[in-house]
Amino acid sequence: MEEVDEMDDVDDVVQPRKTKAPRRTATKPTSADKEVKAREREAAKAQREREKQLEKERKQKAKEEKAREKQLAADLAEVNKLKVDKKESTPEMIIDLAREFEETSVGNQTVEVMKRLKVEQTFFESEIPKVVKWRRKVMARYNDTLGHWEPCPFHIRREEHVLVLLTAQEFVDMVIDTSSTTSNLDHHVHRLKSTYVNSTPIYLIEGLTAWMRKNNNSRNRAYQAEVRRQYSQSQTQDQPTSTSSRRKKTTTTNKPETTPPVSDDTIEDALLSLQVTHSCLIHHTNAPPDSAEWIKNFTEHISTVPYRRERMEGNDSAFCMDGGQVKPGENKSDTFIKMLQEVNRVTASMAYGIATQYPSAVDLVRGMRRHGPAMLEDVKKSANRNGAPTDSRIGPAASKRLYKVFMGLDPSATDI
Numbered sequence: 001m002e003e004v005d006e007m008d009d010v011d012d013v014v015q016p017r018k019t020k021a022p023r024r025t026a027t028k029p030t031s032a033d034k035e036v037k038a039r040e041r042e043a044a045k046a047q048r049e050r051e052k053q054l055e056k057e058r059k060q061k062a063k064e065e066k067a068r069e070k071q072l073a074a075d076l077a078e079v080n081k082l083k084v085d086k087k088e089s090t091p092e093m094i095i096d097l098a099r100e101f102e103e104t105s106v107g108n109q110t111v112e113v114m115k116r117l118k119v120e121q122t123f124f125e126s127e128i129p130k131v132v133k134w135r136r137k138v139m140a141r142y143n144d145t146l147g148h149w150e151p152c153p154f155h156i157r158r159e160e161h162v163l164v165l166l167t168a169q170e171f172v173d174m175v176i177d178t179s180s181t182t183s184n185l186d187h188h189v190h191r192l193k194s195t196y197v198n199s200t201p202i203y204l205i206e207g208l209t210a211w212m213r214k215n216n217n218s219r220n221r222a223y224q225a226e227v228r229r230q231y232s233q234s235q236t237q238d239q240p241t242s243t244s245s246r247r248k249k250t251t252t253t254n255k256p257e258t259t260p261p262v263s264d265d266t267i268e269d270a271l272l273s274l275q276v277t278h279s280c281l282i283h284h285t286n287a288p289p290d291s292a293e294w295i296k297n298f299t300e301h302i303s304t305v306p307y308r309r310e311r312m313e314g315n316d317s318a319f320c321m322d323g324g325q326v327k328p329g330e331n332k333s334d335t336f337i338k339m340l341q342e343v344n345r346v347t348a349s350m351a352y353g354i355a356t357q358y359p360s361a362v363d364l365v366r367g368m369r370r371h372g373p374a375m376l377e378d379v380k381k382s383a384n385r386n387g388a389p390t391d392s393r394i395g396p397a398a399s400k401r402l403y404k405v406f407m408g409l410d411p412s413a414t415d416i
Helices: 002-014 031-079 086-092 105-116 168-176 185-195 208-236 241-254 264-277 288-315 332-341 348-357 361-371 396-407
Strands: 093-098 120-124 131-143 148-167 200-206 281-285 380-382 389-393
Touching (some): 168 208, 168 264, 200 288, 208 264, 348 389
Parallel strands (some): 093 120, 200 281
16 A cells, blocks of 8 residues: 555656746847848849849940940951942942043043042042042052951052043154153153152043044145156146246145145053063053043052952952953853853854764864864754854864864863
């Protein structure tokens, strides 16, 4: 019994009394805490705004960089256009005409043509009359390392050509004026080169062919008149004095106008001297409209010079590769026909007739090896590309010529 009571006492001791947990009371935030949290929220918001602004700026910079790259690519593509075409390069030019061209036929026509070509034009005071010079509006320079044109700051550059327009009479006067040292042709060239240093002179001579023709006619008439005069003098020895007087008066009225004693050889020597001695370019025109047209042609050609030069150096070609100089064929047969026409004195009808029997160069060479130089003598010419034959044949001369071209082994042969 005592043990049971002790166990009950132990249970009473072990079992604790159940106590209620203390209640947690919510503390209200103070104004200081609110200010701290507000500042934190504002700082976080400002941070987000800064990050958003930085991201926006980064995207804007990337967009601008992409736009710059795109613009650079477009600029490179623009300046690297194939400007050997005069339509692309001519608007870059500025043409300067000497004041003597104002209110003249050549000057008025040149001004109107330049307006159509979108070429700027000015008049200037020149020491040498009737001078034409050119300038270029440069917006690109050639990068030798990269091998393409690159945009550059806009500037105006003087071109390396200068043109002088001379009438036939002005040219002849300078040729025959050997006594004066200030108005002869050599002095004119020297003065032009010293005024426009490092420029290639171009002499545009107007009406020289017609002048030489008239000069020859005048010399012939003078010779005929002199013969008639001498004949009349021999006849008047047996005539009365009154008749002689009348004949002398008639001879005087029929005498042709005096012309300067200039031979064709003198003119030709002067032209050769300009080309060989002075390294000048010469072109002849017939009338003022023709002169204005050739000033336009020179303007267009000079505009393509730097682009052609770089193209030739880039291609490293010893011959010209401009489009249109070699006619391309539409197919293999057409190419073979055009190749045959490149042989001297081989016409299209001959080429069509040959291609009818020998469709390719291989067949033609194989036949020549078998039949010899006379193989093509009796081949009928064709009236058109469809192969309709005619009654005429190619003949032995053309047959031998083609044989030498295709079968010749001497690269220096000139007897074709």
